[in-house]
Amino acid sequence: MSGSRNRDSKPGPSGFSRSGSKEAWQRDTLGPALERSAEREPEFTTVSSFPIDRLYSPEDLAGEGTFAEELGYPGEYPFTRGIHPTMYRGRLWTMRQFAGFGTAEQTNRRFRYLLEQGQTGLSVAFDLPTLMGRDSDDPMCRGEVGREGVAIDSLADMEALFAEIPLGRVSTSMTINAPAAVIFAMYLAVAEKQGVPFDRLAGTLQNDILKEYIAQKEWIYPPRPSMRLITDLMAFCTRHVPRWNTVSISGYHIREAGSTAVQELAFTLADGLGYVQAGIDAGLAVDEFAPRLSFFFNSHIDFFEEIAKLRAARRMWARFLRERFGARDPRSCMLRFHTQTAGCSLTAQQPYNNIVRVTLQALAAILGGTQSLHTNSLDESLALPSEESVTIALRTQQILAEESGVGNAVDPLGGSYFVEALTNRMEREAMDYIDRIEQMGGIVAAIEAGFPQREIADAAYRFQRQVDHGTKIVVGVNRYPMSEGGRPATLRVDADVEQEQLSRLSRVKASRDDARVATDLAVLRHAADTGENLIPSMLQAVRDYATVGEVCAALVPAFGTYREVSVL
Amino acid sequence: MSEPRRLRLLVGKVGLDGHDRGAKIIARAFRDAGFEVVYTGLHQTPEMVVQTAIQEDVDAVSLSILSGAHNYLFPRILELLRENGAADIAVFGGGIIPEEDITSLKAAGVLEIFTPGASTEHVVEWVRSRVHPRKL
Numbered sequence: 001m002s003g004s005r006n007r008d009s010k011p012g013p014s015g016f017s018r019s020g021s022k023e024a025w026q027r028d029t030l031g032p033a034l035e036r037s038a039e040r041e042p043e044f045t046t047v048s049s050f051p052i053d054r055l056y057s058p059e060d061l062a063g064e065g066t067f068a069e070e071l072g073y074p075g076e077y078p079f080t081r082g083i084h085p086t087m088y089r090g091r092l093w094t095m096r097q098f099a100g101f102g103t104a105e106q107t108n109r110r111f112r113y114l115l116e117q118g119q120t121g122l123s124v125a126f127d128l129p130t131l132m133g134r135d136s137d138d139p140m141c142r143g144e145v146g147r148e149g150v151a152i153d154s155l156a157d158m159e160a161l162f163a164e165i166p167l168g169r170v171s172t173s174m175t176i177n178a179p180a181a182v183i184f185a186m187y188l189a190v191a192e193k194q195g196v197p198f199d200r201l202a203g204t205l206q207n208d209i210l211k212e213y214i215a216q217k218e219w220i221y222p223p224r225p226s227m228r229l230i231t232d233l234m235a236f237c238t239r240h241v242p243r244w245n246t247v248s249i250s251g252y253h254i255r256e257a258g259s260t261a262v263q264e265l266a267f268t269l270a271d272g273l274g275y276v277q278a279g280i281d282a283g284l285a286v287d288e289f290a291p292r293l294s295f296f297f298n299s300h301i302d303f304f305e306e307i308a309k310l311r312a313a314r315r316m317w318a319r320f321l322r323e324r325f326g327a328r329d330p331r332s333c334m335l336r337f338h339t340q341t342a343g344c345s346l347t348a349q350q351p352y353n354n355i356v357r358v359t360l361q362a363l364a365a366i367l368g369g370t371q372s373l374h375t376n377s378l379d380e381s382l383a384l385p386s387e388e389s390v391t392i393a394l395r396t397q398q399i400l401a402e403e404s405g406v407g408n409a410v411d412p413l414g415g416s417y418f419v420e421a422l423t424n425r426m427e428r429e430a431m432d433y434i435d436r437i438e439q440m441g442g443i444v445a446a447i448e449a450g451f452p453q454r455e456i457a458d459a460a461y462r463f464q465r466q467v468d469h470g471t472k473i474v475v476g477v478n479r480y481p482m483s484e485g486g487r488p489a490t491l492r493v494d495a496d497v498e499q500e501q502l503s504r505l506s507r508v509k510a511s512r513d514d515a516r517v518a519t520d521l522a523v524l525r526h527a528a529d530t531g532e533n534l535i536p537s538m539l540q541a542v543r544d545y546a547t548v549g550e551v552c553a554a555l556v557p558a559f560g561t562y563r564e565v566s567v568l
Numbered sequence: 569m570s571e572p573r574r575l576r577l578l579v580g581k582v583g584l585d586g587h588d589r590g591a592k593i594i595a596r597a598f599r600d601a602g603f604e605v606v607y608t609g610l611h612q613t614p615e616m617v618v619q620t621a622i623q624e625d626v627d628a629v630s631l632s633i634l635s636g637a638h639n640y641l642f643p644r645i646l647e648l649l650r651e652n653g654a655a656d657i658a659v660f661g662g663g664i665i666p667e668e669d670i671t672s673l674k675a676a677g678v679l680e681i682f683t684p685g686a687s688t689e690h691v692v693e694w695v696r697s698r699v700h701p702r703k704l
Contacts, residue, residue, distance in 0.1 A: 128584040128635055140613060143640025144584055217586025217610055258589045344589075348664075348684045381684045383666050384636070457592050464593045468687040477685040490666055566609040568595055 022057045047302040047472065048260035049462070056417035064424055070315070074410045078318035080311050080423070081411035082369040083334040088407030094372035095397045096173060096338065100125030100149035101384055102497045104160035107150040111165060113387070117394060121372065122165070123173040125149035126183070131218045133179035135549030136501045146497035148384070153505045154547045158186040159193065168196040172203035173338070178220040180207035181229050182551045185538040188241070204245035204294060204338070207233060210271040210443060211250050214452045215257035217564070220552055223444050225559035229534065230275065231282035234289045236535040245294045247275055248338065255298035256344045258460020261309045262426060264298060266433035267452045269316055274443040276325055286325045290332035299365040300342040301357060307413060308422035310337070310368025316427055339365035340374040346381045350476035352486050354378040359396050366406055367413055373397055383490035450567045457567055505547070512545040520544050521554045528558035573701055578626040580608040580617045582645070585635035590662060594630065597688035603695070614641060618648040621657055628699045631661035638665050638673065646677045658699050662686065
């Protein structure tokens with residue numbers, strides 16, 4: 001027992017010591033305890049190697065801003081505690097499972113299944129040829145058609161994808177970037193056919209090309225002309241599709257590529273600043289388009305680090321928008337975001353353990369205040385998810401939402417010394433990165449110099465070495481391995497998909513009016529040269545069944561193509 | 569006789585798949601292990617990879633495939649190597665590849681497939697024991 005009688009220690013009732021300060025506690029209570037037995041590790045760090053102190057107390061928040069400056073109340077600037085005053089008491093997050101494989105008909109069936117199971121929004125995964133703006137009959141696409149997502153070549157595929165799904169009543173998220181404007185034009189054309197006015201359409205286009213150069217690597221044109229496509233789309237939606245989220249600024253892929261949590265936060269916000277500046281440079285008023293920018297973060301395995309990252313992101317974005325860009329509309333300052341649990345944290349070994357990982361990650365996203373959530377399926381490190389595993393992933397969210405009570409109070413971790421101190425530190429370290437990027441001339445220049453790419457590659461390699469050396473533990477991989485860890489039945493994508501898609505594409509090309517398509521594409525090429533908004537001429541081209549590959553190729557003479565200088 | 573020369577390995581990304589985290593990690597691990605590494609960068613066709621492999625005199629081609637196109641891309645590379653008289657270049661790889669596909673790919677001539685969770689040290693050890701300098 002400590003026998004201290006120091007100034008700042010008060011003897012409690014019956015001789016228990018009660019330290020009046022952290023310093024006194026360290027000296028009188030902690031010190032002797034550490035002498036008796038050391039801690040498990042000399043240093044504790046997050047999965048991102050962010051050091052974590054033993055204990056956080058009011059002293060760790062001293063010198064920071066006031067409660068009102070740093071946190072405030074939910075629904076009020078700087079939105080650290082959430083963007084809505086009632087958060088999940090008012091409305092639960094949207095449960096949005098990303099799905100797509102094979103043909104448009106197969107994905108359409110999966111969508112309708114998910115809607116019947118209580119899912120509230122759609123999320124479309126496209127196949128790689130579509131993501132790269134290439135048609136299924138492009139020789140480069142052999143073996144990839146319909147593999148990782150749904151194959152879309154023309155409006156005919158998009159009509160099949162949304163058959164019997166009323167576009168005025170669902171919200172649709174489409175994960176597509178380089179050819180995002182073309183796919184969006186097709187969505188508008190389907191809405192026209194369903195008789196749904198554009199201003200009733202709700203959804204999100206990922207349309208975040210900057211993170212493609214940084215992490216996901218699905219591009220067509222170089223960064224600068226690609227930014228024009230994005231500002232054209234923002235301008236078009238501001239006028240005609242006001243409920244559409246034009247860019248989903250994505251940290252998800254940055255993290256999956258191996259970044260740390262701080263890098264994810266910093267590079268994502270830097271991308272966001274790039275889009276806001278581009279919008280302003282294109283002549284848009286910040287409050288016209290900023291409210292329709294949304295974000296997409298990863299929720300990785302280190303529980304508190306993720307929560308702190310999400311809270312810091314909200315506060316930083318709010319400050320940037322108000323202080324740097326002079327936003328007046330509070331909605332411009334609200335960082336709304338989707339979260340997906342970390343695919344890269346899932347293991348192929350003992351795959352049922354992934355259910356537990358996903359649950360923890362989903363909980364972190366909820367405690368971080370997410371607006372929508374995708375929970376990964378347990379079999380995603382083996383193959384595309386089966387219907388059974390997708391259902392477990394959705395049920396995970398439903399248990400969190402409706403059984404666990406985690407949504408009963410707004411920002412339940414707000415005020416935790418640890419969470420607040422971690423939030424402050426994430427903000428500071430991310431700001432250091434953002435300052436460096438700005439010294440390079442902004443995010444586009446930093447990407448051209450390979451800076452974020454190199455930082456991420458270094459972090460990814462560092463983490464892999466830590467796992468190889470056992471300094472970071474992955475259960476089932478470098479600790480507690482088993483020779484037979486269970487093998488769920490996985491989804492097989494029908495090998496006939498490619499042939500089926502190719503014959504559909506040739507039917508479309510045979511039945512359309514080629515002269516009209518040629519005229520439409522000439523109009524589009526002209527628009528690319530003159531600088532007028534590209535969306536109306538894209539819309540006309542896809543109405544006439546011009547293909548994704550044809551529309552994307554039409555812009556190459558004006559825009560050029562991108563080749564990466566590989567950074568090892 | 570001098571020491572056997574250092575192994576030369578090609579690390580490749582074929583097709584449209586942009587997931588290069590694994591490829592870059594394994595390329596660095598090979599380099600740190602003392603192998604000579606040729607990294608192709610992204611979005612290569614099978615023809616481009618085989619051409620590079622032959623020009624660079626590599627001992628093995630390793631491919632990272634997370635796009636689901638492995639059943640087309642691995643056999644196509646093996647076929648092109650044979651057609652170009654370079655069937656002695658070993659082919660191995662890694663990625664999200666289901667077990668039943670691994671069996672059929674190995675039967676087709678792929679030397680080994682590593683799946684998520686394989687440590688870089690394990691892969692390096694495997695290369696040391698199974699990949700040998702070609703007789704040029």
